[in-house]
Each structure stands twice: as C-alpha cells, then as structure tokens.
Amino acid sequence: MKQKMTEKRIAGFLVIVFILALIPVLWIGKYNYPCADDFGFSSYSHIAWEETKSIIQVVSGALKTVKERWFGWQGTFSSIFVMALQPAVFGEAGYRLVPWIMIGAMSFSTLFLLYVIIRRVMGARTTVYAGISMIYLIFALECMVDKTQGFFWFNGAAHYIVPHSAAVILIGLVILLIKNVGHKISKMVLACLVSFFVGGGNYITALITAILFVDAVIAIIYAKKRKYVKFVIIPFLFFLAAFLINVCAPGNAVRQGEVGYRPGVLKSILLSFYYCVEYITETWFDWTYIIFILALMPFLWEVVKAVGKKFSYRFPLLVPVASFCLLSAMFTPSLYAMGIAGGGRIFNIIFLDYLLLIILNIYYLLGWIYRHCRLGENKESCMESRDIKLYLLVLLCATIFIGGLYSKVDPDYFTSTSAIKSLITGEAADYGAETVERTFRLQNNNQDSIKLKIFETKPYLLYYSDIGADADDWKNNSMERYYRIDEIWGVY
Numbered sequence: 001m002k003q004k005m006t007e008k009r010i011a012g013f014l015v016i017v018f019i020l021a022l023i024p025v026l027w028i029g030k031y032n033y034p035c036a037d038d039f040g041f042s043s044y045s046h047i048a049w050e051e052t053k054s055i056i057q058v059v060s061g062a063l064k065t066v067k068e069r070w071f072g073w074q075g076t077f078s079s080i081f082v083m084a085l086q087p088a089v090f091g092e093a094g095y096r097l098v099p100w101i102m103i104g105a106m107s108f109s110t111l112f113l114l115y116v117i118i119r120r121v122m123g124a125r126t127t128v129y130a131g132i133s134m135i136y137l138i139f140a141l142e143c144m145v146d147k148t149q150g151f152f153w154f155n156g157a158a159h160y161i162v163p164h165s166a167a168v169i170l171i172g173l174v175i176l177l178i179k180n181v182g183h184k185i186s187k188m189v190l191a192c193l194v195s196f197f198v199g200g201g202n203y204i205t206a207l208i209t210a211i212l213f214v215d216a217v218i219a220i221i222y223a224k225k226r227k228y229v230k231f232v233i234i235p236f237l238f239f240l241a242a243f244l245i246n247v248c249a250p251g252n253a254v255r256q257g258e259v260g261y262r263p264g265v266l267k268s269i270l271l272s273f274y275y276c277v278e279y280i281t282e283t284w285f286d287w288t289y290i291i292f293i294l295a296l297m298p299f300l301w302e303v304v305k306a307v308g309k310k311f312s313y314r315f316p317l318l319v320p321v322a323s324f325c326l327l328s329a330m331f332t333p334s335l336y337a338m339g340i341a342g343g344g345r346i347f348n349i350i351f352l353d354y355l356l357l358i359i360l361n362i363y364y365l366l367g368w369i370y371r372h373c374r375l376g377e378n379k380e381s382c383m384e385s386r387d388i389k390l391y392l393l394v395l396l397c398a399t400i401f402i403g404g405l406y407s408k409v410d411p412d413y414f415t416s417t418s419a420i421k422s423l424i425t426g427e428a429a430d431y432g433a434e435t436v437e438r439t440f441r442l443q444n445n446n447q448d449s450i451k452l453k454i455f456e457t458k459p460y461l462l463y464y465s466d467i468g469a470d471a472d473d474w475k476n477n478s479m480e481r482y483y484r485i486d487e488i489w490g491v492y
Helices: 001-031 035-054 055-072 078-083 092-121 126-143 147-152 153-180 184-199 202-223 224-246 250-256 265-284 286-308 317-330 332-338 345-370 386-409 415-425 427-443 474-483
Strands: 449-452 485-489
Touching: 001 126, 001 415, 001 427, 035 055, 035 078, 035 153, 035 474, 055 078, 055 250, 078 153, 078 184, 078 224, 092 126, 092 147, 092 153, 126 147, 126 250, 126 286, 126 345, 126 415, 147 153, 147 345, 147 415, 153 184, 153 224, 153 345, 184 202, 184 224, 202 224, 202 317, 202 332, 202 345, 224 485, 265 317, 265 332, 265 345, 286 345, 286 386, 317 345, 415 427, 427 474, 474 485
Parallel strands: 449 485
Antiparallel strands: none
C-alpha cells in the first residue's frame, strides 16, 4: 500500500507539471492566426465555406486542392487534404485551436503507444506507465526543436506532426493485433485506414513506417510465429498502395525541378549517418537529455522488474545499433530530395522519435543488467527506496535550478516560458491586434488591390512568416487567392 501511494504521488506530480506547462502554451493560442501556406493550401475550402456554408463543399474544395497539388507540386495527398482543412477555413478565430490539435495529436498517440507497450505487453503498473508518459510529454512539449512549426503553424505541423502521430498509433494497433486482443476486425480496419493515411504523408514518416513494417515481418518469422504475419502484411499493403500514389505524383517532378544540387541515393544514405551523429553529439545531448534519461531510469527499472525473466535481452548491442540506423534513416529523404538535412518541422519529428528510442534503449540496457548481473532477485519496488526518493528529489532540484538559469538567459528555450514571456510583455496581444486589424481590412476590402502593413511584432511562438513588399511574393499570392483580391502589397 505504501509503495502504491509513493508511486501515485510521483505520477500525480508529473501529471500536474505537464498540465501547468500546457496552460500558457494553450492560452497564447488565442492570438494565433494563419500565414503563408495556410492560405495557399486552404483557399478552395475557405471560399467554399464562405459561399455555401456546406461541409460537403468544403471537403470537395480540399479534394480539389489535393488533385491540383498532386499534379502540380507534391504527392503527399493525405497531408495536403489535412492542410486544406486548416481551422481558419471556418473563421479566423478557429486558428486558435491549432496548438490544441497538434499537442493533442502528439499526446494521444504517445499515450496510446506507451499504454499498449508498458501496460498491455509488459504488464507494468498504471502509475509507472503514467510516470514514463508524462516525462516524455513534458520534454517533448518544452524542448520541441521548432516550437512554432511544431505547435502553432498549422501547415507545417499538419504535414509532419499529424502523420507522425498517426504512425505512432499504427504501431500500437499492430502490436494489439499481434497480441490477439479482442475486436480484431475493427482494429484491423482501423490499422489499414491509418496505414493508408501514413503512406500518403511526408516521406520521412513513411520511410520509417516501411522499415518498421519490414522489421516486424522479419521478427515474426524469426520467432516462428508466422500466424501473426497477416496482422502486419495486410496493413502494409494498404500503406504500399498509398505510398505508390504518393511517389508517382507528377507534381514531384515539378518540385524537384526547382531544386538545385541533390546527392545520389548512396551519398544521401552516407550523409544521413553523418548528420545523425552530428545532431546527437552537438545538439541533442545537452543537460536536458541527461535529465530526461536520469528521470526515466527508476520508472523503466520498474518496467524491467514487471517483465521479470520472461525476456532474455540477448542483443544488447543490436538494439542501439538498429536505433541509430533507424534515426539516421529519417535524415535521408530530405537529403535526397533537397540536398539538406531538413528544416525545423522535419527535425521536430526526428526529435520525437529520438526520445522514444532513448526510452527503448534505456529499458533494454536496464533489462540486460537485470538478467545478467543477478539483480533480479529483489522484488521490492525501487520507488519505495529512500535512496531513490533522494535521487528524484535531487534531480528535481537540479532541473529547476538549471532550467531556471536557461529560462532567465533565453526565455524561448522552453515552450511554456516563451509563452509566458510573450503574454507578460504584451507582444502576443500586440501581434493579435495587428492580425485582427489586417483581417478586418481584407474581409471588408472592395478594391482590386490593397496595401497591408507588414507585422512589427513577431512573438517567437506565434510568428512564422509574413507577406512581402512585392505583390509577386508567393506568400502575397497565397493570400490573394484566399481573400479573392487581385493584388496585395506589403508596406513597412
């Protein structure tokens, strides 16, 4: 009873921390407004809603966008469909829902996958599952690489965060199918639909999903469990169908024509390993990741003990090597397509998978230690140990101290402190006021052209891009289609 109370308190504390971190991030969302590609991808849908107020016509407009882009620019049809339905289509105030949608998608998918693995497969306690999940979500929320493109700019997040979240859910569904949990038909149908969606999304998530599908088939055959192969193959076929539609789009060739130098396939793969090492060593292994690992270890030790000796942990070197290769593969599509490692929104999903792989590798290492260092005899919960309580207390104090210093020097280092800064200084409200004024003028304009003041206030979280001084700027053109104005000029 005492053990359970201790775990509940720790898990409850982490839940409270996550909720408190969310409040300013979601609150600042009320000053969030569409920009750049938001207008270009949703113009048909927006016009359809203005003219008809019909959801069917809005969906029809989104499908028209998919067709136009598939032939003219890119094949990622499922992402395009979502992007064409950005919340401001139904009114600019709807755009404040963007952080709710993106954080909600990231959180739900992660909670679902970790529940399937930690609770259903490994049989660990609910409090342990809650602790691991909250640690992941807190770090994912606060340390997202590009916070604007991850949580606030719909177009960028819809193309990467949404397919990533769908892929995470897909992994959980396939595991449930293999575990032979009830409602197999409904889970299979859902897995096939999600697979099709992921296959039509960004190429980074699609590539990783394909690799995991192949690995799952190999693992099942190796384990001589061939009766489970169908639970992987059937969703995989739906994925491949969508992926073929995606890569065969005529628009891909058009877009590639705009790109200069691109490395070949082999060079792109080799460069992927290089960039993976560079980002892990120079960017993704500072004090925040050390604290992330240290915070996870007591909880993952409980998972190891829950599994007991049912798992052998025979490949202590294979798991980190395979994890590194998988993470490196996420750099390959952008290197091959554009000759660069990628932008902020690409690094966002690589970062999220990096955190998941850290959890996997720490668990596997602790499991190997448990089995091979004869530490599996002690059945007591480490959470009840006075040493562990002291360990967690010291870790908490160190996190608060170091995090406080970083927040003081750079408030934008964490998502929640950046939101608090923008709210307290009033820059979020100023940006919102500028946007409201601009939107009013656009909606009530009766002329063929209009001059709009370029934004003076640019909050870190809310501002992604703006129109240019030249009416031929592509961002101006996107806004022109959206509001049905011939020319839009930006003035300082």
